[in-house]
Amino acid sequence: MSVHRNEASTAGQAPRTPAEQRWLEAEHQVLARLERRFPQDVVLGSRVVTRKLWIDIAREALLEVLRFLRDDPELRFEMLIELTCADFLKYPGHQGPRFALLYILYSFRCDAYVRLKVWLEEDDPRAPSATAVFAGAEWPEREVYDLYGIVFEGHPDLRRLLMPDDFTGHPLRKDYPLRGRGERDSFPVLTREES
Amino acid sequence: MGVDIGRQLRQQGYILGTVKGLLERMVKLGRKNSLWPYVFGTACCSIEMMSVLSSRYDLARFGAEVIRFSPRQADLMIVGGRVTLKMMPVLQRIWLQMAEPKWCISMGACASCGGVFDTYTMIQGVDKFIPVDVYVPGCPPRPENMVDALLQIQKKIDAQKLL
Numbered sequence: 513m514s515v516h517r518n519e520a521s522t523a524g525q526a527p528r529t530p531a532e533q534r535w536l537e538a539e540h541q542v543l544a545r546l547e548r549r550f551p552q553d554v555v556l557g558s559r560v561v562t563r564k565l566w567i568d569i570a571r572e573a574l575l576e577v578l579r580f581l582r583d584d585p586e587l588r589f590e591m592l593i594e595l596t597c598a599d600f601l602k603y604p605g606h607q608g609p610r611f612a613l614l615y616i617l618y619s620f621r622c623d624a625y626v627r628l629k630v631w632l633e634e635d636d637p638r639a640p641s642a643t644a645v646f647a648g649a650e651w652p653e654r655e656v657y658d659l660y661g662i663v664f665e666g667h668p669d670l671r672r673l674l675m676p677d678d679f680t681g682h683p684l685r686k687d688y689p690l691r692g693r694g695e696r697d698s699f700p701v702l703t704r705e706e707s
Numbered sequence: 708m709g710v711d712i713g714r715q716l717r718q719q720g721y722i723l724g725t726v727k728g729l730l731e732r733m734v735k736l737g738r739k740n741s742l743w744p745y746v747f748g749t750a751c752c753s754i755e756m757m758s759v760l761s762s763r764y765d766l767a768r769f770g771a772e773v774i775r776f777s778p779r780q781a782d783l784m785i786v787g788g789r790v791t792l793k794m795m796p797v798l799q800r801i802w803l804q805m806a807e808p809k810w811c812i813s814m815g816a817c818a819s820c821g822g823v824f825d826t827y828t829m830i831q832g833v834d835k836f837i838p839v840d841v842y843v844p845g846c847p848p849r850p851e852n853m854v855d856a857l858l859q860i861q862k863k864i865d866a867q868k869l870l
Contacts, residue, residue, distance in 0.1 A: 675792070675793070675828075676792060676793050679792075683827050683828070688827070689827070690825075690826055690827065691825060691826065691827055692826070692827025692828070693827075695792055695827060696792055696827060696828070696829060696830055696831065697831075697835070699795050699796070699799065699830075699835075699836045700799070700836070701835065701836050702799055702802060702803070702836060702837045702838065703838060704838040
C-alpha cells in the first residue's frame, strides 16, 4: 500500500462501502505489481478520482501491460469493460497532454477492476491497437477513431463507426462546434415537382 | 326549363354534374378514404403512432389502417422521430421510391424542426430536404393530433385539381 502516489487526495475520496474499499485495495495491489514487474518509465503515475485508482501507462508499453494483466495467472484481467477517450482541452486545472485513452479491465478471478490511462499529445494522436490483446477492442477503437481522431496502429479495420463515411472531422473533440460545420444542411433538396 | 329540372333534381338529392367532375370526385373519394401510410418511425413518435393505429384511437375509421412497410405500396409517409445525418439520405431515397400521388406528414417536434436536438448530427426539420404536407406539433403528439393531421391530408386531397 505504500506505493500509493496520490496527488489529488481530497475529501470524499474515501471508500463508502466494504466493496469499494476492497476494490480500491485491489487496485493498489495491482499498481504495486505493475511497478515491480515493469521498469520505471512504464507506470508513469496514479491518482484516485472518486474512489477509483487511475494508473497512467506509457503509450509504448501499453500492449505489454495489457498482455501481462490478462495472462498473469494470479491477475487474469480477461475482460475489457471499457475503452474510450477523453479530451482535456481547456479542462480547468489541467496541464499536460490533451487526450487520454481510458482502459478498464475486470478480473473474474480476483473480482477486481484496473483502470489504465494513456496520455496522448495533440500533435501525435496515435496509440497501439489493443485488438492484439482483446479482440473486443475493435469497435470501441473504431468509435474513438471516429469521434476523437485517435489513430490505432495495427487495427485490422480502422473505419468510422458512427458518423457517415464521408464525414470530415471528429465531433467529440472539444474544439468541434456543437452545431457542426454545415454537414446537416448539405443534402440535396427534393421539391414536390421533381419527386 | 333545363335549369328548373336541374334544381329539382338537386333538391331531391340527385348528383348532377359532368362526367369529368364525377370521375374526379370518385378518384378523390378513393384516394382520401384509403390512404396507405408508411411509418418512417425513428423514435418515440412512432410508438405513439402505434397507439393511433390500434383499437383505442383506431385510424381505420378514416380508412388509413393499412400500414405498408414498403414505400412502393404506400402513398402517405409519416416521418415520426429524429432524423440524423446518416438517416437523411435513406429518408430521401424512400421518399423517391414512393409512387405518385404521395403525401407526407411530419410528426412531432423532432421531424418538424429538430426538437431539442440542435446538434451537428440532427436534421433541423425534414421539410428542408423533402416536401411536407402537414406538420403535427407535440413531443410526441397526442393521437387526436394525428387523427386531425390525417383529416387535414384528406382535405388537401379533396382540394386538389385533378383533371
